[in-house]
Amino acid sequence: MSKLSPCPIHQPTETERCIESLLAVFQRYAGREGDSCTLSKKEFLAFMNTELAAFTKNQKDPGVVDRMMKKLDLNSDGQLDFPEFLNLIGGIAVACHTSLLVNTHPH
Amino acid sequence: MSKLSPCPIHQPTETERCIESLLAVFQRYAGREGDSCTLSKKEFLAFMNTELAAFTKNQKDPGVVDRMMKKLDLNSDGQLDFPEFLNLIGGIAVACHTSLLVNTHPH
Numbered sequence: 001m002s003k004l005s006p007c008p009i010h011q012p013t014e015t016e017r018c019i020e021s022l023l024a025v026f027q028r029y030a031g032r033e034g035d036s037c038t039l040s041k042k043e044f045l046a047f048m049n050t051e052l053a054a055f056t057k058n059q060k061d062p063g064v065v066d067r068m069m070k071k072l073d074l075n076s077d078g079q080l081d082f083p084e085f086l087n088l089i090g091g092i093a094v095a096c097h098t099s100l101l102v103n104t105h106p107h
Numbered sequence: 108m109s110k111l112s113p114c115p116i117h118q119p120t121e122t123e124r125c126i127e128s129l130l131a132v133f134q135r136y137a138g139r140e141g142d143s144c145t146l147s148k149k150e151f152l153a154f155m156n157t158e159l160a161a162f163t164k165n166q167k168d169p170g171v172v173d174r175m176m177k178k179l180d181l182n183s184d185g186q187l188d189f190p191e192f193l194n195l196i197g198g199i200a201v202a203c204h205t206s207l208l209v210n211t212h213p214h
Contacts, residue, residue, distance in 0.1 A: 015158035018128045019200045021121050023207070037208060051122035082204045083197070090193045093126045097189045100130070101144060 025051060026085050038079035044069050052092075132158060133192050145186035151176050159199075 012020065029047040030039050039047065048056050048065050056065060072084050080088075119127065136154040137146050146154065155163050155172050163172060179191050187195075 010161060013158045013160070014128050014132050015154075015196070016161070018125045018132075019196065019203060021125045022200050023204055025121050025125075026204075047122075051120045053120070054117060054123070083201050086197045086200060089122070089126065090190070090197055093129050093193060094190050096126060097130055097133075 022086065022089060023082075026082055035079065038077075038081050039085060040079055041066075041069055044080055055092075129193070129196060130189075133189055142186065145184075145188050146192060147186055148173075148176055151187055162199075 025047070026039070027036070029043045029051075030036055032043050032046065034040050045065055048068075059065070068088070069080065072080055072088055074084055074087075132154070133146070134143070136150045137143055139150050139153065141147050152172055155175075166172070175195070176187065179187055179195050181191055181194075
């Protein structure tokens with residue numbers, strides 16, 4: 001038994017690991033302050049500056065993360081819940097996928 | 108230089124690894140036959156039976172994956188594109204998150 005397999009019943013697939021990671025990352029940041037089921041603006045900034053730093057550090061406009069938060073916050077409660085957070089991840093994934101398609105099939 | 112770091116410029120974060128995995132898994136199955144940018148029904152079945160086998164093997168109804176495909180195929184073209192595929196991943200992640208919340212705060 002490897003120490004890397006605490007749950008020997010089922011070795012997670014790549015998709016399952018991914019879903020687990022999304023839940024874990026969200027909970028890690030949402031649990032920092034206030035409601036542990038939502039990301040406050042401060043928690044969202046911490047997430048963006050750590051997990052998506054490759055994106056945020058290239059932004060010259062300091063208001064871009066603020067505007068992203070406003071756009072993602074569909075019910076305008078000043079917090080991002082898990083489905084709102086997933087819209088961000090999905091949006092980035094689709095943007096990466098589209099960019100790959102354009103680069104693979106440029107014409 | 109570790110052989111695990113082919114790209115020494117930037118070590119991906121957990122969120123970035125996740126986005127990369129989603130793209131890679133989709134492309135792995137979509138590339139099997141026909142249009143390599145979409146999942147055919149056969150490719151979707153292969154994905155479900157491999158990546159989400161923990162879910163499909165508990166389904167007694169053999170039509171459930173067919174119905175899932177129909178529901179996810181928003182433009183009804185008989186194929187799942189990447190955004191349609193992400194709706195499935197998002198749906199599962201939200202279901203897991205909700206289930207965790209219920210189990211953590213049962214009342």
